[in-house]
Amino acid sequence: MAEALLHIAGLAKAYGALHVTAGVDLAVLPGEIHALIGPNGAGKTTLVGQIAGEVMPDAGTIRFDGADITRLPVHKRARLGLARAFQITSIFPRFTALEHAALAVMAARGRTFRLLRPASSDRAAREEAAGLLDEVGLAARAEVAAAALSHGEKRALELAMALAARPRLMLLDEPMAGTGPAESAAMVALLTRLKGRCAILLVEHDMDAVFRLADRISVLVNGRIIACGTPDAVRADAAVKAAYLGDGA
Numbered sequence: 745m746a747e748a749l750l751h752i753a754g755l756a757k758a759y760g761a762l763h764v765t766a767g768v769d770l771a772v773l774p775g776e777i778h779a780l781i782g783p784n785g786a787g788k789t790t791l792v793g794q795i796a797g798e799v800m801p802d803a804g805t806i807r808f809d810g811a812d813i814t815r816l817p818v819h820k821r822a823r824l825g826l827a828r829a830f831q832i833t834s835i836f837p838r839f840t841a842l843e844h845a846a847l848a849v850m851a852a853r854g855r856t857f858r859l860l861r862p863a864s865s866d867r868a869a870r871e872e873a874a875g876l877l878d879e880v881g882l883a884a885r886a887e888v889a890a891a892a893l894s895h896g897e898k899r900a901l902e903l904a905m906a907l908a909a910r911p912r913l914m915l916l917d918e919p920m921a922g923t924g925p926a927e928s929a930a931m932v933a934l935l936t937r938l939k940g941r942c943a944i945l946l947v948e949h950d951m952d953a954v955f956r957l958a959d960r961i962s963v964l965v966n967g968r969i970i971a972c973g974t975p976d977a978v979r980a981d982a983a984v985k986a987a988y989l990g991d992g993a
C-alpha cells in the first residue's frame with residue numbers, strides 16, 4: 745500500500761464525559777477520495793476539525809506527509825497543503841464568483857487583499873481564478889454575484905476557493921447537504937473530475953454519492969472507526985450493516 749499522506753493514530757477528544765473521538769486510527773492515501781461516514785453525532789465533524797487544527801485532541805497523533813502536525817495551528821497546516829472547504833460565499837455576497845476565487849488565490853499566496861491596488865498586481869490572480877472557475881464548471885458564471893449563484897454553484901465556488909491553495913488534502917464536510925438530486929449529481933461529477941488532483945477526505949450522508957465516489961470508506965461509530973475498506977468491502981461488512989447501513993444498503 746502506498747505511504748499514507750495523512751496518518752492518524754489514537755486520536756481522542758472528550759467533552760466532559762462524552763468521548764467524541766475515542767481513539768481514531770485513519771490513513772488517507774495520496775490522491776484518493778476517502779469517505780468518512782457514520783450516524784449523526786458519531787464524531788465526524790469533530791474529527792475533521794481535529795485534522796484541520798480547529799479542535800485540539802486530548803491524545804493521539806496526526807501526521808501529514810510524514811510530519812507531526814498534531815499541535816500545529818490551522819494556518820501552518822494550510823501552508824503544508826491541508827485545506828478545508830468552507831461555506832464562505834456568503835461573506836461578500838456582492839462580490840462575483842471570479843472575485844471570490846481571486847481573493848482565495850491572493851490569500852493562498854499570502855497577499856493581503858487591498859481595495860486600492862494597481863489593477864496589474866492582481867491580473868495574474870484573476871487569470872488563475874478564472875482557471876479554477878473553469879475547473880469547477882463555473883466559467884460561464886464568473887461575473888455573477890456570489891449571492892445570485894444557486895446552492896450547488898456556491899458549493900462549487902467553495903471548492904474552487906479551496907483549490908486555490910493547491911492542497912494535497914482537501915477536507916470536505918457534507919458538500920451535498922441541502923442539494924437536490926440534480927445538484928448532487930453535478931457535485932459527484934465535479935468531484936470525479938477532480939479525482940487525483942488532490943486527496944479528499946469526504947464527510948457525507950448521501951450514501952449514493954459516497955459509494956459512487958469513494959476509493960475507500962471509513963465508518964465512524966461512537967467515536968471509533970469500526971470498518972475501513974473499499975465500498976464493496978464496507979457494504980458487505982457485518983458490523984457496518986448492524987451499526988449503520990442496515991440491510992437495505
Ligand SMILES: Nc1ncnc2c1ncn2[C@@H]1O[C@H](COP(=O)(O)OP(=O)(O)OP(=O)(O)O)[C@@H](O)[C@H]1O
Nearest residue numbers: 759762764782783784785786787788789790791949
Ligand atoms: N464543542 C462541543 N462541546 C460539547 N459537545 C460537542 C462539541 N462539539 C461536538 N459535540 C458533541 O459531540 C458529538 C459528535 O458531534 P459531531 O458534530 O462531531 O458529530 P457528526 O458525526 O459530525 O454528526 P452529524 O453527522 O450529525 O453532523 C455530538 O454529540 C455533539 O453534540
